[in-house]
Amino acid sequence: MNEHTSTSRRDFLLAGFATAAAVGCSDSTNPFTPEMAVAPSGEKVKLLSVTGEIIEVDKAFLKPVPDVPQLSNAEERKGIPGKKFVMVIDLARCKNLRKCQSACNHMHRVHSGQNWIKVLSMQDGEHTAPYWQPTTCMHCDEPPCVKVCPVDATFKRQDGLVLIDSDRCIGCRFCMAACPYSTRVFNWGDPGVTADVADQHYSCETSMPQKKGTVGKCDFCPDMTRRNELPHCVSACPNGVFFFGDMNEDSVSNGAETFRFSDLIKDKAGYRLMEDLGTKPSVYYLPPVNRNFPYESGL
Template sequence: MNTHDTSRREFLAASLLAGAALAGCNTKNPFEKDAAEMVNPSGEMVKLLSVDGEVIEIDKAFLKPVPHLPAVSNDAARLGIGNKKFVMVIDLSRCKSLKKCQSACNHMHHVHPGQNWIKVYPMQDAEHTAPYWQPTTCMHCDEPPCVKVCPVDATFKRQDGIVLIDSDRCIGCRFCMAACPYSTRVFNWEEPEMEPEIAAQPYSCESSVPQKKGTVGKCDFCPDMARKGELPHCVSACPNGVFLFGDMLEDSVTNGAETFRFSDLIKDKAGYRLMEDLGTKPSVYYLPPVNRNFPFENAETKEEAKKS
């Protein structure tokens, strides 16, 4: 994630600089009023590549380091993003257990090998009912049992509906894991293996990276991506558009390719939530596995198909 991030930042920085440089080349100097007043040209010129592919020269004094995206403070991360209520819809009729969601999530969050934040269950509710694939993320419940039991407020519910973990505060009692009926939480039983540059990143509960030994982890709905206006990794990784993510207050959810009105989608396709009877009020909705894009295939059914 880090390499990706820095290259992205470098790109941003370069284009910003190029923009500034271009502006500087214009006959009408926009720096005349404000910037030029503050900056004394050093006389030393540097060559830059503009967005048009032109090589231009600019006074070194105009170059300024572009600050990194401002880090979200712990207080802001605990408060959440204002005027949002994040929601996810998982369309079971589209899932064929490719698990691209899982691998993208594991990769971006540096989940310990063998552990997963997203699980894809082969489900069959009763003997004569149809089997289907059921991916689960954290349900980001509105009545989260995990938050209720946490003794130190290390896991908390934000105003935008997301349930997060503060790994700098977690004492590792694992009461939340016992309390969660969806078995969504994992524990860092040992020192997480990470490349040094990832381990050196400043921790934020919005990115959940770097993971910390002796603390609990789980799906975080990627609030760091939401802040950038981007979709969670599982949503963008799924080639079948199983995951739809959005804001309930805007009443829209999207998988990147298609966008739906959330309320209509749930109404038309009879959306439901898992274990409604427990009263946890999840933020993740499921669309039933009807009119499926793919037949249900796992190792067993494949073998049966071969035999016949």
């Protein structure tokens, strides 16, 4: 009996370290302190230890990591220092595949039927050429939505992003009325996320989990940016329509190609939507000239 207990304790400690290593958690406090005695189930699980050995641990000793927010709300509201994010959308390359949309919807668990990215069929005048225009949140430098929010639930960060704190949003929808780009969606009912996502701690950077009675929108995926990866729409587009980058570094990339932002805008005559409203968007469009695909191919 005595021997058995000591074995299981060793097993337990191993499991603790191994799982901690597996999830990359470097917290000094061990979240695996047993609250109650756990009986071994006899079923073993293989894990990779810190030193690179494969070890076996009894399944009964495995516990999920408690939901600890990676970043505090204050840090999420401040933004990534020294950055000024910018997106360039090349309309000459878009053929309405909507891979951006489905990747975005999937990764952010957007309620079915709603979209954070919309691909609009545009025609500016009677005799002008139609084209496909993907629209994200413009992350305006003079954001009308932030101006009207009564509780600072939608805010502008120092890195240029406009994000939403769904734990604070009161659901008045003034921001939706204020946004001239109609970019915002509302969780009218239950957002319909799976239980594992719903139980997570809300993060302004992942905009997840969506909450009933609050507003949502494109967030430029700052969680990906922190890992030096591109937003989901950028990497999902097979035609390289989206370029994402940092204005301070003056570079934007769609994954395959990287351009100097200022050169790209200069050479291709980039523009922003509804410049006359004074919202100063962070999304630039390159006009649909010398197109890769005819408009009709996207119908």
